[in-house]
Amino acid sequence: MQHLGIFTDNQTNKKELIRKLQNNEFSDIVNLKDISGKLFSQLAVRRFMEEEEKHGTKYISTKGQALKTMSSGEQKKALLFHILDQKPDYILLDNPFDNLDISFQNDLKTLLQEKASGTLLIQLASRKSDMLSNIRNFAKVIDGQLRILTEDIQGEEEEATIFMGSIPPAIEPIPFNGETLISFEKVSVSYGEKHVLKDIDWEVKTGEFWQLIGNNGTGKTTILSMITGDNPKAFGQEIYIFGNKKGSGESVWDIKEKIGYFSPAMTDSFSGRHSVENMLISGLLDSIGLYIKPTETQKRIIKDWLLLLSLWERRNVQFNDLSLGDQRLVMTVRAMVKHPPLLILDEPTSGMDDASASILVQLVNKIAQETQTTILFVSHRKEPGLNPKKILELKHTDKGSIGIVK
Numbered sequence: 001m002q003h004l005g006i007f008t009d010n011q012t013n014k015k016e017l018i019r020k021l022q023n024n025e026f027s028d029i030v031n032l033k034d035i036s037g038k039l040f041s042q043l044a045v046r047r048f049m050e051e052e053e054k055h056g057t058k059y060i061s062t063k064g065q066a067l068k069t070m071s072s073g074e075q076k077k078a079l080l081f082h083i084l085d086q087k088p089d090y091i092l093l094d095n096p097f098d099n100l101d102i103s104f105q106n107d108l109k110t111l112l113q114e115k116a117s118g119t120l121l122i123q124l125a126s127r128k129s130d131m132l133s134n135i136r137n138f139a140k141v142i143d144g145q146l147r148i149l150t151e152d153i154q155g156e157e158e159e160a161t162i163f164m165g166s167i168p169p170a171i172e173p174i175p176f177n178g179e180t181l182i183s184f185e186k187v188s189v190s191y192g193e194k195h196v197l198k199d200i201d202w203e204v205k206t207g208e209f210w211q212l213i214g215n216n217g218t219g220k221t222t223i224l225s226m227i228t229g230d231n232p233k234a235f236g237q238e239i240y241i242f243g244n245k246k247g248s249g250e251s252v253w254d255i256k257e258k259i260g261y262f263s264p265a266m267t268d269s270f271s272g273r274h275s276v277e278n279m280l281i282s283g284l285l286d287s288i289g290l291y292i293k294p295t296e297t298q299k300r301i302i303k304d305w306l307l308l309l310s311l312w313e314r315r316n317v318q319f320n321d322l323s324l325g326d327q328r329l330v331m332t333v334r335a336m337v338k339h340p341p342l343l344i345l346d347e348p349t350s351g352m353d354d355a356s357a358s359i360l361v362q363l364v365n366k367i368a369q370e371t372q373t374t375i376l377f378v379s380h381r382k383e384p385g386l387n388p389k390k391i392l393e394l395k396h397t398d399k400g401s402i403g404i405v406k
């Protein structure tokens, strides 16, 4: 079977590419006429979730758990099994390994390779290392056309980028004079019979650069929700955030004010039209609508950030028109402009191609090096080039995940 791998980058209009593939508009390269296919993508997961919400039915859920409450990796597993059950002639895999930990990536690769004898696989991949090893034909979108690649793309050199200049300073530092930002003592979380976290001990001190890493479903999001204030499971446990015991009457605003937070889901939800410059200014003003006029100092600081990102010339471009890589840079800076005591980046590189991910990683390393801000970088994969000083790894056990500090 002539499987096809299509390399995409953050400039590729993937929605359009998928639509054209499904309409068989690239029949000279991959002919899908009169055969049945299924799409494996984050979008498909979202559609099933909406259906579940609307009809109160659990379409593809496993063991009766609603898709909405599953970790992102568990959602993908549920979707893959659902698709394989229907035995389609082809599967269109849109970056199937994004958000998946190594062990499930391997399971999924084995499963796909087993099924590959009878099913045509068309894989879209933004990371070269993600491409399935049994795929031998590669294509890429060039000038809106799908072109077969003949040269050995693995040999291509990545472009090195260096941020010129230093990280612009804070206008008014956000006060926090303590030494310990986060303290967990024997923290455990369960949902009924399901044990998620077991006796997590963890201490994060001012200025440290941490990576929180763990396979899908090990509880990374659960830990974040206990820090940022939304999870009732935090109450009654030995959790101290900025020196205050969780649930002791501290205001959520006090905590939120000290945390800069970015997760890609935030970018997906921006529907309004805002210029790149205004997106960053709004990070200083805590509002997106810009009802308050920025001061000259605020404008100057944002200019310095834009110069650092080489986006000053494009400051009036609409945020939504930026490439995905540039959007992620802007959102990371937006979370950082106030120099909060704690910067949380939740899977910031998911869905990015190698080149853009490496630029974001350089920016995060630079922030860690040049500022007092404590960084918590959350990801399931080891990010090439990232230089965290400490790692908290969540490891699954039957009694819940344990935390290993490295």
Ligand SMILES: Nc1ncnc2c1ncn2[C@@H]1O[C@H](COP(=O)(O)OP(=O)(O)OP(=O)(O)O)[C@@H](O)[C@H]1O
Binding pocket: 069, 070, 071, 072, 073, 074, 099, 191, 194, 196, 214, 215, 216, 217, 218, 219, 220, 221, 222, 223, 380
């Ligand atoms: N309300 C809930 N009811 C039942 N189980 C839940 C609920 N909320 C979370 N879980 C479970 O807790 C576990 C940890 O989920 P969490 O989202 O924290 O994992 P994660 O490490 O962030 O995973 P991923 O990398 O896939 O996003 C998962 O098995 C999830 O199904």
